[in-house]
Every structure is written in C-alpha cells, then in structure tokens.
Amino acid sequence: MLNEARAREIFEAIRRASAADETEVFLEAGRSALTRFANNVIHQNVAEEGIHVSVRALREGRTARATTNKTDPESLRRVAEQAVESARWQPKDPDLLPMPGPQSYREGSRHCPETAQYTPEARAEAVKRVVERAERSGLVAAGVFSTGSTTQALLNSRGLYASHAETKAEFSVTYLDGGSGWAKGNFTTVRELPIEELAERACQKAVANREPKEIPPGRYTVILEPAAVLDLVGFLFYDFAGTAVLDQRSCFTGQEGKKVFGENISLADDVSHPAQAGAPWDGEGIARRAVVLVEQGVLKNLVYARHTAKKMSTEPTGHGFLLPNEWGEAPMNLVFAGGDTSLEEMVRTTARGVLVTRLWYIREVDPYEKILTGMTRDGTFYVEDGKVRHAVRNFRFNQSLKAMLNQVELLGPAVRAAGEEAFEMVVPPMRVKNFHFTEATKY
C-alpha cells in the first residue's frame, strides 16, 4: 500500500543515498484486473499488482532518470546512484531548471473503494449476463471488463509533495454474427459503467449490421458517434504542445492566434472536468491549469512545461511529462464544447449520409495537413431522407482533420467517450460534410 508515510519513507531512503544536487522521486503503485471473453466464454482472466519507483537526479546542470520496482533498501540506494551516474555522462544543459518547490493543488478524489475492491466473481457474473444477452439473439460476444486502482506520488528535495489516487472501470463488447456491433465505456468508478446499456447498444448494432451492402466510396456527409470523433481528434493532442510548435512539428506551427477550425469548434484542456480523469499535477508537480486551446475556431493557447514556458516567454500550464524527455508536454484532458443536436436529430435531418459507430487503425498520413487514414468498423450505416436505411460495407478514409473541423455542421452533447486509438476525452457526436471515403472493403 502506497500512502503518504510510505512514499516519504521511500523518498528519504533515496535522498540519503543520492549524491545529486536535487532529487525527485515519482512513485506509482497499483492493482488491476481484467476479465476477457470471446466466443461466449471467459478465455483470459488476469490480475496484477506492482510499484514503480522512478528517480530523477539533477547535478551540476545535468539530469537523468532511473527506475526500479524493487523497494528494499539496497535497491533504493542503487537506483539513486544509477540516476546520478547516468547524469554524469552528458553535457551541461544551460536551459535546465532547478526543481520546483511546494505547490498547491485542487482538492478532490477520483478513488472509489468499491471499484478498487471489485472481485473476479463480480466481473464473471456481469460477463455471464452479457453472454446470455448474446445467446438470446443468436450472437457471439467478445470483450473485456476491467477494474483497477492506482496511487501516485511525486516528491522532490525542495519539499514538493503531490499525490493522487484513482480507480478505473472499463467495459467493452463486440457482438458478432456475420456483421458486428460494438460499444465501450470507461469511467473512474464501476457504478458509472452502464454495462447492460452498452451491451444492448452493441447487440442492436450487430443485428442491424448482419447484411451490409456495398456503396461506392466518395465524399459523404457523415454522422460520427462520440467514439469515432474521439479516435480522430485524439490525433491532435500533441499538436497543442509548446514543444511541438518550437520543434516545428505541430500542425499549428505558425498559426497561433489564427482561425484554424470552424466557428462552432471550441476546446479546452481541463483535468478538473467531472467527466475527466487523471492527476491534477504534471511530471514536475506543477498544478494542471484549465487552458482554452481553441475558441470559436481560433487557436488561442498552447500548453507548456516549465522549461518550454521559459523558452517561449510564457507561464507553465502544468502539462509537462516526467523529465528528461524530448516531447515536453501535452494536454491529456481534452474537453470539446458540444451542441444540442441529438444523434437521432442528426439522422432525421440528413438527406444522404453515412452513420459511423467507430473507426479503426487510424494513422497519420501527413503531419501538417493532418491527413489521417483508417477504417470504419463494427457498424456503418447508410442514411437517406432522414432514416437509417441499411448497413454498408466498411470504408477506408483519407481525411484532413483540419479540413474536417472546418466542415462540422452539427454538434451533439459532449460525453466522456472511449475508443481504441486515443485516450478518453469529452467529445460530442458530430455531423460533418464532405468526409472522404477513398475505398470500400469486401465486408
């Protein structure tokens, strides 16, 4: 168990053994379990517990990191020495900053004891009901149900102490029968996880997707469900890093203060949002601020670690990664502003279009135009004259994300969405015109 007393005990053991001018220790301890099912049986069922002790030494303008999962005194001494030894071999970095002193953080817990203690028996019973739902419709179910808890602490020799405890519950299901349907949820408490609702949604998609028809590729109006939106816009997150702009590898290089998206697009990074997760401090222990990134389509702000902020003559926003690293920082808690058009209303007002459940294997084709490619998966439907007409075979798309966010016609309410390509964010469903499907598949 990693509580404050144990964290301070480990930190002091490392500090005593370290010859560094300054020492930082990041601790992470956790337990997690995951029940995996397919072909209507549980076929994998795992649990793990572990701890990471990660030490950063700063000495004479140099810094390096060493990490272990061994917490005996000898191992702690060794990891402290290793960090100093690694730092010794590098040139001095004139831009290296001293470690920050004590900081203050937003209060609030994201730890749920019920979720932390959830049992394999309870997960199995939930899976059993999901499988029974499949069998009632002649379907085959595959998916995961996982629960876990993590405690993190960051301490440094200038007196900084930060801690955070969080739990996680995730459920994902695919129903198969020729076609397939999918749904997924991810929350900080198991109470929020609507397993039966997700299962029902996936089941209905699979049934509706039994006999997909081929329609030609081309530019379509698309209605993207939140998971599809998430996995696309998730590719933008690093572009908002100050370091990415400094390195000229951001798609926003040279566009600060300019209109980059349509006026109906606004987004922020906000760790305190009720549908978000994560620690309220960054890799150096700086408090994460809420930052407006895009307001009515205009690129307003980036995020900055301390050293990036100094280089760019601004204030750190508390988004830095553990040092040393080459990436700098990134917003990890994106929140898109939503609208008030429901998915059903989007369908009802669409003359001709495609409804997309989720996207898959998305990769960046062009880093500046932000062209992404990928596939539709697990439920793609043709919409005509305000109604879902039939399932269609999957498409490959090649679409500029910048262009897409200038072509959003309608937005729905923003929700915490879970996909497979990006970490969870708060995003709305969107109706987008001229979305480019370049090829169709055989299924």
Next chain:
Amino acid sequence: MKEWAQWALDTAAARGASYADVRVLDARHRTLSTKNGKVGTLSESESLGLGVRVIAEGAWGFAATDQLTREKIDQAAARAVAIARASARVKKKDAVLAPEPMITAVWRTPIDKDPFAVPIDEMMKLLFRADEEMRKVQGVTLAEASMGFTRLEQFFASTRGSEIRQTKTYSGAGLVATSFAENEIQKRSYPNSFGGQHASTGYELIEGLQLAENARRVGEEAVALHRADKCPEGRRTIILDSSQLGLQIHESIGHPIELDRVLGTEANFAGMSFLTLDQLGKLRYGSEIVNVVADARLEHGPGLGTFGYDDEGVPAQCIDIIKDGRFVGYLSSRETAPAIGLNRSGGTMRAESWNRIPLIRMTNVSLRPGTWKLDDLIADTDEGLYLETNRSWSIDDRRYHFQFGTEIAWEIQGGKRTRMLKNPSYSGITTEFWNSCDAICNRSYWTLWGTPNCGKGQPMQSMGTGHGAAPARFRNVLVGVAYAQ
C-alpha cells in the same frame, strides 16, 4: 528464481490447479536519445516480478506480483486459482493443451559486446555526432537520434516439470531528420522508421549501422523532398525496399496468420482474420515465388522473434506459412494447435513482461529471398516507383485491405531510377497484392528487420517481431490514394 517459481507452483497445485506455469522475469532497459544537439531521454529501468498462469476447473486464471516474498507469491498463486474458478462460471468446455515434453534448458542470445557494459558517454557521443551531422544540412529543423537496449533474465517452470532459463538481449538504434518549410513537414529516417533497426544482438549492431556516416544524406533527402513532385495517382508497378516490405509482411501476413485472431479471441480489440480455417492448404495467398516462414530459431538470424523457447516452454521452430504461393500454416499455441489438427504448438506464445500472460505473437515472419539483383530488377522495370521507408500504415480488422505511406519514392523510367517523389502511398487487398509479386531480390539484399512495437491483447502488450525481406516488385498496384482530392 527457481525457489520463487516452485513456491507459486506448489501453492497453485495445492489450491486445485490442474496445470500451472510460472515465469519469473528480471528486465533491464536503457534508453538514450538526442534532439537538436541536446539530451532527449536518458534513463535506466529495471523490473522484477513473477506471473503465475493456471487452469482450474477447466478455466484460465493469471496473477502477477512484484512482491517476491513467500507470503506474496503464495497470495498471487492462490489469486490465480480463484480467478480461474471465476472464469469457469462462463465456459463451454475445459481448456485443453497440446502435449509438450518436460524440458530442462538454458539459452542465451549470442552477443559479441554487452550493451550494458558500454559506457554511456560512448553511446551519447555517437548519438551527438549523428545529430550534429543532420543539423549541418540547411533546412533540417529537427534532428533526432536514439538507442535502446533490453536484457531479460527469465525463468520458466511448469507443473509438468519443465525448467527453462533464458537470457535475451535486444539492441536498437536509429535517427530521423525532419524538415518544416512552407507549410509542409518532410522527414527521412535511417536505417528505418520506428527508431531504426532492432535485433536480438549486442552493441555490435550499433557499431555496424554507421549512423553518423548516413546522417547527412538523411538530412539532405528530408530537405530535398520539399522540392520533389508529388507521387502520382493511379495503377503502377512498384518496388518496395526491404524495410517497407518487412512491415508489409508484418501487417498483411504476420497478423492474419495468428490463430487466436482466426478463432475469434481477439475479436473485440485487434480484430479477426480473413484466413478462416477452411482456407488452410487451399488459398493461393501469393504468386508462386512467394515463400514465407515463421522462424524463431537462431539459424534464421538475430531477429526480435528469435528465442530458445516460447513462454509456454515450447522450443523455437520454423513453420512454413506460405509455400510456393499457397497458404499452409498458422502461428499457434498449446491451446489453439488442436484446432488445426496439430498435435504440438508452433511455439509462438510470448508475454511482454512478468505481469502479462503469453499470447500468440509473430516470431520472425520472413519472405524467403528470390534471385534478382536490385540493379537488374530496376533495369527490368520500364515504368514504376521505388518506395523506401515506412511513414504510415493502416489495415482493416480482418487484415484484408491495407494502405501504406512511405517517406520517399523514386520514379523508374526506362529501367533507370530517375526523379525523387514525395508523399508516396499505395493500397490494396492482401491476396491480390501478394499474387502480383513477380520478382524478389536475392539474399545479398535480404535484411532481418526488427519491429519493436507490435501491439496486441488486453491489457495491451507491446512485442518485438522480426521480418526478413529483400526488395520485391509488385504489378498493377494502386498508388497515391492517400492524397487524392
């Protein structure tokens, strides 16, 4: 390690497991990188722990811990059995494993120079030298160089009596030059993208790569790409360099032959496969010159899929996957082998670390070399494109429709390599593509590439795989769709 493993096996058996195996793993990693003349990452890490996998009441359970006391190991083994009993609440039939003889063995990756004995300053000097060479090229806006090393000390034991010790060493390095100009980002990597080349070998790999010697060329090509014409759209003959072909093999042969995908157990995440069981021995996967093996043995080379024994204690094997163009084999495990009528696993189960269960993973899935010299192949091509170094990759969840982008292409006209082209891409259907292969270069051009970051499973596991390939020619391939308007 042996004592820890035995505690876990004893407890699992006492709690009612009909089968158990234990892996104790002590992992060490070193990562170094530079960026624009400064240190990017410099870190050492180690991780020691134990994972116990059991069958109880005919169902699977697994638990892992890094608290290696008698009490904690016993708790982990008992937890694994309890989890298996929970799994048994949702089962149709008992898990059955293909037989495997008891094995006692010791195996080590052969290395000439232990990377963890090489001073860090020697490594950093090499990275800084390469970094500096890239930045000497006007227009290079970002120069990055990196190295990574892993040492795994592993002990496997099972209730069948097997005891296997393995020491595996992996090394890798590479560089990338990026150029931003006029609202366009171009980059070139060496010797490959994904951090360069990676292999089961020692520091001798890095010494042989000539990173600094290639750095300036890479920078120059990144800058020159801004002035190059765009890759055309349409159907073309293409020749893939061996690194891009390695990834093509990975995505369009390596993944679809994973038997767990075929049998549906990855359906929710990684997906399934177009290679349904009825196609084994029948499907014309490629043209008659296409021969592919999955070979984990040392004889195949020092790939990231080279080992002595897999994580179920099964010896490394060479399996025919495609023979003279026909599909003849899957990657299998002890549990899945019987589904295709095999009485023994193909030995492909590997786990990322002590806290993960083994899954079917590619070993070294390689295309056998052909007979052509590269110059002759280009001379034999009237019109076409030569594509080098992967930039983007995407394939559907059944591994049937793919699209790749590469960093650079060269136009071939009248049997000669002519102008540079930027933003190349190509796409196709897996079997149509491999059936369009009409020439493969010979062993002199064959490289066993390492793919260090293949993701699979829930919880996600990252694994290194190997892919041997020589440049090869494909006819009538759709190019340029990624940038089509």
